[in-house]
Amino acid sequence: MKKDIRICGFGGQGVILSGFIIGKAACVFHTFNAVQSQSYGPEARGGAARSEVIVSDEKIGYPRPTGVDVYVAIAQEAFNTYQDDLREDAIIIIDPDLVPNHDIGRPIYKVQVQKIAEDLGNKIVTNIAMIGAISGIYDLIPKEAMLNAVVDSVPKRFTDLNIKAFERGYEAGKNAKPE
Amino acid sequence: MADMINANDIRTKYLRDGMLPTIFCNGCGHGNAIDYTFWAIEELGIDTKDIALASGIGCSSRIPGYVNADGLHTTHGRAIAFATGTKAANPDLNVIVFTGDGDCTGIGGNHFIHAARRNIDMTVILLNNFIYGMTGGQLAPTAPMGSIATTAPYGNIEQAFNISELAAALGAAYVARWPVFYPYQPIKSIKEGLSTEGFALIELMSPCPTAYGRRNKLGKIDVLWNWYEDNTILIEDYKKIMTYGTDDEKVAVMDKLQIGVFQQESKKGFFEEYWKMVEMLMERDDAKHKEVSK
Amino acid sequence: MKYERDPERIRRVLGNKIQFIQGDMAVAYGGLLAGVSFFGGYPITPASEVAEGMARLLPRCGGCFIQMEDEIASIAAVIGAAWGGAKAMTATSGPGFSLMMENYGYAVMTETPCVIANVQRTGPSTGQPTLGAQGDMMQVRWGSHGDMEAIALAPSTVQESLDMTIQSFNLSEKYRHPVCLMTDGEVGHLREKVVIPDEDEMEIFDRVTATADRETFLPFAESPTNGSKVPDFPTFGTGYRTYVTGLTHNEKGFPRTDKQPDHERLVMRIITKITDDREEMMDVEEIALEDADIAFVTYGASARPAESAVALAREKGLKVGMLRLKLVWPFPRDLITELSKKVNTIIVPEMNLGQIYHVIKEFAVDDCDIICAPKIGGEMHLPLELLEIVEGC
Numbered sequence: 001m002k003k004d005i006r007i008c009g010f011g012g013q014g015v016i017l018s019g020f021i022i023g024k025a026a027c028v029f030h031t032f033n034a035v036q037s038q039s040y041g042p043e044a045r046g047g048a049a050r051s052e053v054i055v056s057d058e059k060i061g062y063p064r065p066t067g068v069d070v071y072v073a074i075a076q077e078a079f080n081t082y083q084d085d086l087r088e089d090a091i092i093i094i095d096p097d098l099v100p101n102h103d104i105g106r107p108i109y110k111v112q113v114q115k116i117a118e119d120l121g122n123k124i125v126t127n128i129a130m131i132g133a134i135s136g137i138y139d140l141i142p143k144e145a146m147l148n149a150v151v152d153s154v155p156k157r158f159t160d161l162n163i164k165a166f167e168r169g170y171e172a173g174k175n176a177k178p179e
Numbered sequence: 180m181a182d183m184i185n186a187n188d189i190r191t192k193y194l195r196d197g198m199l200p201t202i203f204c205n206g207c208g209h210g211n212a213i214d215y216t217f218w219a220i221e222e223l224g225i226d227t228k229d230i231a232l233a234s235g236i237g238c239s240s241r242i243p244g245y246v247n248a249d250g251l252h253t254t255h256g257r258a259i260a261f262a263t264g265t266k267a268a269n270p271d272l273n274v275i276v277f278t279g280d281g282d283c284t285g286i287g288g289n290h291f292i293h294a295a296r297r298n299i300d301m302t303v304i305l306l307n308n309f310i311y312g313m314t315g316g317q318l319a320p321t322a323p324m325g326s327i328a329t330t331a332p333y334g335n336i337e338q339a340f341n342i343s344e345l346a347a348a349l350g351a352a353y354v355a356r357w358p359v360f361y362p363y364q365p366i367k368s369i370k371e372g373l374s375t376e377g378f379a380l381i382e383l384m385s386p387c388p389t390a391y392g393r394r395n396k397l398g399k400i401d402v403l404w405n406w407y408e409d410n411t412i413l414i415e416d417y418k419k420i421m422t423y424g425t426d427d428e429k430v431a432v433m434d435k436l437q438i439g440v441f442q443q444e445s446k447k448g449f450f451e452e453y454w455k456m457v458e459m460l461m462e463r464d465d466a467k468h469k470e471v472s473k
Numbered sequence: 474m475k476y477e478r479d480p481e482r483i484r485r486v487l488g489n490k491i492q493f494i495q496g497d498m499a500v501a502y503g504g505l506l507a508g509v510s511f512f513g514g515y516p517i518t519p520a521s522e523v524a525e526g527m528a529r530l531l532p533r534c535g536g537c538f539i540q541m542e543d544e545i546a547s548i549a550a551v552i553g554a555a556w557g558g559a560k561a562m563t564a565t566s567g568p569g570f571s572l573m574m575e576n577y578g579y580a581v582m583t584e585t586p587c588v589i590a591n592v593q594r595t596g597p598s599t600g601q602p603t604l605g606a607q608g609d610m611m612q613v614r615w616g617s618h619g620d621m622e623a624i625a626l627a628p629s630t631v632q633e634s635l636d637m638t639i640q641s642f643n644l645s646e647k648y649r650h651p652v653c654l655m656t657d658g659e660v661g662h663l664r665e666k667v668v669i670p671d672e673d674e675m676e677i678f679d680r681v682t683a684t685a686d687r688e689t690f691l692p693f694a695e696s697p698t699n700g701s702k703v704p705d706f707p708t709f710g711t712g713y714r715t716y717v718t719g720l721t722h723n724e725k726g727f728p729r730t731d732k733q734p735d736h737e738r739l740v741m742r743i744i745t746k747i748t749d750d751r752e753e754m755m756d757v758e759e760i761a762l763e764d765a766d767i768a769f770v771t772y773g774a775s776a777r778p779a780e781s782a783v784a785l786a787r788e789k790g791l792k793v794g795m796l797r798l799k800l801v802w803p804f805p806r807d808l809i810t811e812l813s814k815k816v817n818t819i820i821v822p823e824m825n826l827g828q829i830y831h832v833i834k835e836f837a838v839d840d841c842d843i844i845c846a847p848k849i850g851g852e853m854h855l856p857l858e859l860l861e862i863v864e865g866c
Contacts, residue, residue, distance in 0.1 A: 066857075231709045249707075260542075
């Protein structure tokens with residue numbers, strides 16, 4: 001098993017952290033191997049940014065994705081920019097409020113993660129709600145490992161908020177259908 | 180006691196065995212600088228085991244070779260950076276840098292600036308002879324306007340680097356400048372420098388009859404040494420004249436090099452601040468660890 | 474205060490035994506575990522994270538971090554600290570490494586143990602700061618003027634970035650030589666799992682310090698302790714009153730700059746103290762070489778797509794293997810000669826226009842084909858690109 005995951009948005013939305021959390025969940029809180037890489041340079045300071053994680057139960061040689069199995073976008077520009085190498089059966093997850101133009105003729109999971117974060121009173125946990133949604137939609141890494149990685153990676157004083165964001169994202173993901 | 184020991188004893192005690200003769204020419208002032216440093220060390224009672232010397236490249240940078248103490252004869256201009264590391268590794272060492280005007284103010288200018296700014300605990304003894312002596316008389320950043328060098332054959336048109344004033348402006352804890360032909364003031368300043376927390380600069384104006392004097396009608400040793408007498412003025416006298424003097428008096432001293440103590444401040448050196456921070460961090464970690472272990 | 478290595482404190486400062494961190498941070502971790510007590514560095518992409526990690530963690534381990542004014546000062550302070558008794562290191566990338574070349578040679582000439590981590594990028598000049606490359610594999614060997622040998626390692630993973638930093642310190646302490654950890658922007662910025670070794674899972678070698686009589690001790694002669702060509706180290710402040718100079722010097726350390734034999738004797742000792750141990754030092758990984766007709770020989774980040782290409786080729790029934798050089802310098806010349814007798818073709822993928830390729834060509838037998846497989850521009854080879862080269866053989 002080897003899965004290439006790409007999370008993209010614009011700089012400041014926490015997409016790098018999202019990739020980091022998934023990688024950590026896979027190899028620190030679960031038994032998989034993982035490699036996470038990201039785009040550097042001006043784009044990491046605003047503009048489209050991406051974070052990529054390879055998760056595998058074997059040793060990972062080439063550390064960059066050679067295609068994309070899971071494509072997650074929380075910004076329109078990023079969604080448009082990074083979709084060239086999606087695999088046939090790629091799982092696509094977006095927030096329809098943030099990526100309104102998403103009709104590319106493929107089934108897409110739509111989860112309003114920013115709304116979840118806003119309902120919790122802080123837009124900053126949009127990315128964590130999205131991690132919950134990914135976990136709910138795609139059962140690659142055990143939910144517990146994902147949640148542990150979230151708790152381990154966010155500031156202690158915001159633990160509860162992040163757990164809530166993750167859980168609500170997870171529920172929303174569970175209920176989401178590709179359309 | 181200082182008065183129990185004579186010059187011969189000093190040399191036997193502090194010179195490195197097997198390194199003489201020195202490379203210095205007749206009339207060079209660098210030997211005096213070594214002597215003054217020995218007297219300062221002797222009078223302060225510092226054990227040479229606890230001294231680490233560093234130097235770059237040039238005549239003055241050969242000095243650590245002649246001193247019976249640990250010494251790094253390093254690359255051109257970098258001695259102060261090397262010495263920073265040595266002091267960091269062993270705070271008990273008394274770190275002294277010997278450097279020249281080319282080494283310190285030319286190629287090594289930036290290291291000098293930042294060590295002075297950081298107030299790194301070291302004593303820099305800068306032997307300023309207005310010239311690149313070892314390489315045969317090229318133009319130095321401290322060379323007076325109009326002076327001749329092999330690379331300024333028609334006379335120097337650049338302003339001279341006033342390194343002591345720069346060090347003072349950077350906040351160095353101690354800054355003094357003396358010509359080497361006064362023995363007592365340099366010894367006193369080196370002692371004060373060695374006793375200072377933080378960065379100390381002692382700029383010693385050292386004549387170079389071979390590379391500088393010969394080209395500048397100052398080839399005869401007595402003529403060159405007299406030049407210093409005529410072209411320097413005590414800081415206090417300079418200030419007095421500039422405040423109370425007549426216009427003629429002011430013009431007469433305007434271009435003279437001020438000598439004396441430019442700055443003497445009691446403030447914490449870089450490493451005192453640094454190790455305080457380390458202790459605080461380690462105590463904090465230990466307290467946290469105890470808490471968790473409970 | 475004087476640094477004392479406290480294994481328990483270091484591990485407490487580093488945190489969990491298993492972590493998901495970047496290669497650069499793993500270099501900092503490795504240094505801290507090895508007992509680094511001085512780090513001098515200057516910011517440069519993609520190596521700054523090493524300095525940032527050190528700035529945060531080294532003071533809490535009781536060591537000293539200083540952001541110096543440039544890379545020349547950084548390596549200078551590192552060498553100065555080493556003579557003060559510290560295990561000292563710096564980290565940089567291509568342009569900074571170029572600036573360090575003079576003092577790198579000084580460390581070689583004065584036999585100063587220290588570690589330079591070079592998170593390589595490309596050039597010439599500023600090039601592509603944020604992207605990885607293997608631009609300095611020859612500079613580390615030949616970049617400083619004069620005759621010398623280099624010790625250089627190249628990690629391919631984040632775990633190796635940690636392990637090989639410790640190994641770099643061990644080699645530098647053993648041979649009293651500046652050791653270069655030639656990582657790159659790719660490995661440096663990847664995040665992967667690392668396992669922090671327990672104290673009994675790692676080896677630490679400390680320099681042999683001088684214990685001989687202070688009057689007769691020769692600081693630049695064979696060790697009186699063990700007869701090795703590596704002299705015992707007279708740490709500053711311990712009463713040996715050593716004169717250390719970059720000039721050609723005799724066994725006492727005194728300058729001797731005008732006689733041919735003096736220079737040859739010194740330089741040959743500081744070279745052969747390393748090359749005598751070429752075999753012992755050798756560190757390679759062999760993958761599927763037993764029956765291979767074609768072998769990749771590579772190192773660092775380039776080994777990752779090569780390993781993937783080996784797997785793809787094997788799926789197709791092609792007999793392809795890989796020799797990965799973990800220690801690139803001193804070069805494992807005999808091993809390459811042997812390999813070149815066994816396989817028909819050696820492919821050398823590098824993230825430069827062919828640097829180690831030339832060395833392989835020098836030591837391979839004539840009837841083995843050596844193929845240069847360069848890739849520049851800040852991207853690794855794709856496994857499929859390398860497979861294509863295999864299929865073309």
